[in-house]
Amino acid sequence: MGWLYCWSLLQTRDRAMMHANLMNNYFNPNLMYTKEDFRRCFRMMHHVFECLLCDVQQVNLYFRQKRDIEGCPGFSPHQNVIVALRMMAYASPADSMNETHGMSESTCLDTLEQLCDTIVQVYKDEYLREPNQEDLNQLIRKTKDRGFPGMIGSLDCMHWDWKNYPIGWQ
Known part of the structure; x- marks a missing residue:
């Protein structure tokens, strides 16, 4: 062998x-x-x-x-x-x-x-495409229901103020 x-x-x-x-x-x-x-x-x-x-x-x-x-x-x-x-x-x-x-x-x-x-x-056709208006409306509803109104267009949420923001990130 x-x-x-x-x-x-x-x-x-x-x-x-x-x-x-x-x-x-x-x-x-x-x-x-x-x-x-x-x-x-x-x-x-x-x-x-x-x-x-x-x-x-x-x-x-x-x-x-x-x-x-x-x-x-x-x-x-x-x-x-x-x-x-x-x-x-x-x-x-x-x-x-x-x-x-x-x-x-x-x-x-x-x-x-x-x-x-x-x-x-x-x-790609189902998931890897640009969102249409229906997709955006659904996302807007979900984010509003979860306490993040106006999140679309600001996905990084940098405009939100944190009460207990980590000092090391400031």
Whole structure:
């Protein structure tokens, strides 16, 4: 057995183990963490993740599990999307994903780029557009109901006076 073959088996085992851990922790019926844990960890609700995963798999072949040159399974769609979301949610560097998800820096960066491009492609018409008058009216109603009238046009809210404004920010 050559060293390359042994290295390939090790990587495959790690990928499979990481996938099994991910599924046991967040996706299988007897999951270790709750849906609230998922939302806190990945900055999105579980059902939104499932919709995103389904949509990106349909549009981009990158997010379907493939086999590597040795014929072993590559990263699962769940692993690919989770890694990209973690990097975005926490501004994590790509090289930090190797320890927790077993994915190299270059693969993480490719995955992040693929996910971002796919999200734009899939959701641009519905979510990535300029707001129309109906959208603005809805935002104005919501902000007024929450005690921030006139917030549109001043999204940074710099014109609001804070009673207990942190001294270090003055």
